[in-house]
Amino acid sequence: MAHRWKNKLSRDDVTPYGAFMNRRQVMAGFAGLGLATMAGGKAQASALEPNSWEEITTYNNFYEFGTGKDDPAKNAHRLTTSPWSITIDGLVDRPGDYAFDEIMAAMTVEERIYRFRCVEAWSMVVPWNGFELKDLLDLAGVQDGAKYVAFETLYRPEEMVGQKFGTLDWPYVEGLRLDEAMHPLTLMASGIYGKPMPKQNGAPLRLVVPWKYGFKSIKSIVKITLTDKEPPTSWNKANGREYGFYSNVNPEVDHPRWSQATERQIGGGIFAKRIPTLMFNGYEEEVAGLYDGMDLKEFY
Ligand code: MTE
Numbered sequence: 001m002a003h004r005w006k007n008k009l010s011r012d013d014v015t016p017y018g019a020f021m022n023r024r025q026v027m028a029g030f031a032g033l034g035l036a037t038m039a040g041g042k043a044q045a046s047a048l049e050p051n052s053w054e055e056i057t058t059y060n061n062f063y064e065f066g067t068g069k070d071d072p073a074k075n076a077h078r079l080t081t082s083p084w085s086i087t088i089d090g091l092v093d094r095p096g097d098y099a100f101d102e103i104m105a106a107m108t109v110e111e112r113i114y115r116f117r118c119v120e121a122w123s124m125v126v127p128w129n130g131f132e133l134k135d136l137l138d139l140a141g142v143q144d145g146a147k148y149v150a151f152e153t154l155y156r157p158e159e160m161v162g163q164k165f166g167t168l169d170w171p172y173v174e175g176l177r178l179d180e181a182m183h184p185l186t187l188m189a190s191g192i193y194g195k196p197m198p199k200q201n202g203a204p205l206r207l208v209v210p211w212k213y214g215f216k217s218i219k220s221i222v223k224i225t226l227t228d229k230e231p232p233t234s235w236n237k238a239n240g241r242e243y244g245f246y247s248n249v250n251p252e253v254d255h256p257r258w259s260q261a262t263e264r265q266i267g268g269g270i271f272a273k274r275i276p277t278l279m280f281n282g283y284e285e286e287v288a289g290l291y292d293g294m295d296l297k298e299f300y
Helices: 017-033 053-058 071-078 100-106 133-140 234-238 284-291
Strands: 085-090 096-099 110-117 122-132 148-153 173-177 187-192 206-208 221-227 262-265
Touching: 053 122, 053 187, 085 100, 096 100, 096 133, 100 133, 110 187, 110 206, 122 133, 122 206, 133 187, 133 221
Parallel strands: 085 221, 122 262
Antiparallel strands: 085 096, 110 122, 122 187, 148 173, 148 221, 187 206
16 A cells, blocks of 8 residues: 555554544445445545645645645744634534534544545545544534534634735635534544644644545634534635635536536646546545536536
8 A cells, every 4th residue: 555655654654553443444434324434425435546745735825824736835834723612602502612522522533535626627635634523523513503514714814914905705614504514524634644634734633524625625714613504714704706615626507617527636746648537526425416407507
């Protein structure tokens, strides 16, 4: 399996023993659910070659630290991530501030190798470490009336230099329908390659929703609210015609300014051929059922 890793880290760094054991348990769990595999949809886990640590941590979108792809790696060191807590409120039985350490102590961290497709039509494969969002929501106890989950990133302009500019309406906010949030593919990621989440990638905890465009995967989360109304989302507020609430990866629904039919793989070099984009980013088998009967052009 060493051949899957292009980086210079040792094998122990990339797949900690605990994560490996958990992956085996999850695979068993997924077999029980009738899902083919957790890593890659139609492709088997072994067919996905993750991007290098260098690629994943130097080519980022994190507008709180600037709009350039290399700005987050340059500026995010200013972010204080300890102490950290996430406020969970709204329609939950146990609202409150959940300290990062308390959350991590209660969760089982696994490795999940997922395709990651940005709405800008580039993609990577990332070996995340994290736990299912469902487990965190269960900790807080979701009440019957809840239909959506709203997420909020930290607002701290003294440390997040990009927040001094009106690029977006800060804080960055995102949302999922409750069934999307509870889906076993939906991850709260706490690390990459077995290391704590780098600040530029959204330390200490960020969302990863692999079948949706990357902007749904909100970083450095400080608040999660269970609600009965569809929550506002940052990119939809900025440009509702271009960015919808659902934002499922769909090669047949183009962005108004570019095609979504193909994507450029980061790390492939400038002469690399673009590859076809897959419906739901390759996770169709697992998630298509969430959208049965919905017109995916209307709910983009
Ligand atoms: N979360 C916050 N708070 N701010 C952002 O600017 N950018 C989004 C998403 N989450 C963003 C964010 C976009 S557009 C993408 S493609 C991914 O983060 C990038 O994640 P990565 O840098 O780990 O690849």
